[in-house]
Amino acid sequence: MNKNHETILIYLYRYRFLKREQLQKLFKHKNHRTILLWLNQLTKTDYIRRYYNPKTINTPALYSLGLKGRAYLKENKRRLKISLTHLNRIWREPELSLQFRYNCLLIADIFLSLEKLIETTGAKLRFFTKSDLYGIDELIKPLPDCYFHIKEPKGVKTYYFLDIFNYFTHQIKFKKRIEQYYDYYDEETWQNSTDNCPFPKIIFVCSDKHSYNYLNWYLRENLLEDDNLDFYLTTKKILNTEGLTKHALKKVVAKVD
Secondary structure, three states: HHHHHHHHHHHHHOOOOEHHHHHHHHHHOOOOOHHHHHHHHHOOOOOOOOOOOOOOOOOOOEEOOHHHHHHHHHHHHHHOOOHHHOOOOOHHHHOOOOOHHHHHHHHHHHHHHHHHHHHHOOOOEEEHHHHHHHHOOOOOOOOOEEEEEEEEOOOOOOEEEEEOOOOOOOOOHHHHHHHHHHHHHOOOOOOOOOOOOOOOOOEEEOOOOHHHHHHHHHOOOOOOOOOOOEEEEHHHHHHHOOOOOOHHHHEOOOOOO
């Protein structure tokens, strides 16, 4: 187990599922063969799992933690700052749905697109996956799929919560999640635990156009003109095409009578 092998295990702990191309970008490595060598070494020794169907040539292989990789992280949890509570949940990866796996890949792509964006602006990014957030009592529950903040060169810092909704999510789940954010704001947990940092902007990522249109309508109908929460909408298709940029997000504004 060398440092590069260990880093791959940490990435798979944080993102759950990744493609070789994503790992290469996370490493900022130019040679894909080197990444493949590391992945093959870890796969053969059961530290990671590989998911690949040779009948679908155009679909790249996915990787997740294997049993030995999980055991290694458990043995080194203090040094690597691993949440044992969350790690104990990572053992059913082969049974998880394709939708869950693709959501994990999307979170990695979102981080990579943000990282690329700040290279041009000079801003600073702090990015936390759901795995990173386990054990933080002051955060909204259920946890968002990711949380990040961006500090602009002039010092202005903006915070974001991001939730991904699966295909054809029931309307009740949308309403419940929105209520949870309002309850979290009203309880002032964020305000009291962050020395009154600005409340995070909330990004909802929809998997289908029907959900996007419903959320846009529902939020417009229920937002107040002086509402304290800012909601933004986008779709998986837009993010896969453009990345997470300002142009990819639509801010929902209150309906004017």
